Amino acid sequence: MTDPIDPADDPLATAPVRAPEAFAALLGNALATLPAEGAPAAPPPAPSPAPTDLPPGPVDALLGHAAPAGLGSLEMPERLDLLAALLARPEDDFIAQDLLANCWPGPGGETSRAALAVALNLAHHFARPERLPMACLKAWRLLDPVTFRPALVHRLATLCALARQSDAPGSVLLPLDYGEIELIEYLYETLDPGDEIAVLAEVMTLAGLGDRRLALIRRMPIRARRRLEAVDPPERAALRPGLVRSRALLDHLGATLADPALAQAARHATGDLDRLIATTDTPRPGADGPA
Incomplete structure (x- = not known):
């Protein structure tokens, strides 16, 4: 039986299911600019006009530079200003959903690593006061589940760990929002059981799902x-x-x-x-x- 993830640790360093080398290479520094899953999130930045070009630093760290074969493309959306806004923190859930819809207007099946970076960024606020639950759900549904299967597995395991932590006495995390419950259900039903029985079984231990x-x-x-x-x-x-x-x-x-x-x-x-x-x-x- 796989040991559960410790939310206080680096969320990509101790995966309950060991990610393939390509996934590790792609996301080794994906959340380097964000606090650890168990740490308090930084306050949202003050509103400012969206840049027309992607700034260096945090965006580069989120997107990474390596392109492992078979795990996402380097294709970027036409509106880089919208991508930059999504990689910062949108003001509210509705704005974030509008940004996603205009950044990737297609029906889904997105293989862009930029889309994965956005989904990871939005998921970092899971169960926190500043969460954007419906935008986060939309971002993960946007991804092609075959291309990004390792990311979906890891995210489901991390969400299960955070959901358990939210039930602990003195936790600063909140009860699950409707959109967060929907995200857990989506990941559960999208992943083929295969070698992920331990991760999928964890979902059934979450009392918050009722x-x-x-x-x-x-x-x-x-x-x-x-x-x-x-x-x-x-x-x-x-x-x-x-x-x-x-x-x-x-x-x-x-x-x-x-x-x-x-x-x-x-x-x-x-x-x-x-x-x-x-x-x-x-x-x-x-x-x-x-x-």
Whole structure:
């Protein structure tokens, strides 16, 4: 079992899931200009006109200079002034959302490292008084989850650690906002279980999510069924590995969760997934028969 992250440490130095070398090279200094996750955040800067060019220093540290193969592009948005504003701290959540929409007007799937830097910067304020929860959610949804999968894994692990810290006596962190709960759910449902069972299981320990945890478990076979129905029967065998990984996560939850309702829901969902997995081995009726 992987040791939980200590929010007081450098958030990128002690990842619960060891990031690939490319991720470490890209983000080794990504948050060098920000306080550690457990430290008080600096007060927001005084409002000032947005620059037309990216300033040196903090922006360079956030974006980095290396470009590891397969982990994001160096493509920059047309409005560098908007990017600079996002890498500082927008005045409020609505302004930040408008900046994102104008900086990257596309539907999502963004592979730009600049977009990752923005998402990291906004996530630093998670559960703090100055948080921008809906903008943070929008920024992480903007990223291509395949390109930035290591970043999504690390962020989910860090958010779980911070959410647990917010429940501790004397904590300066706040209860989870709606947008922050949505972000945790989005990351949970976007990541393929695979080797991340320990991180995904941590989500089920967050009391701040309440009944949302039960909904996440119950949706797993529903989402799997939709994936199967979206492809032709002869092609469903290709989805079997993903279904098996999801089943492994549910099996782990059913055996380890202390909450009886969550554990029972996981065991029930495991049975549903077993039935779906069985359909990937069933040939289409008439496929082997005479023409």
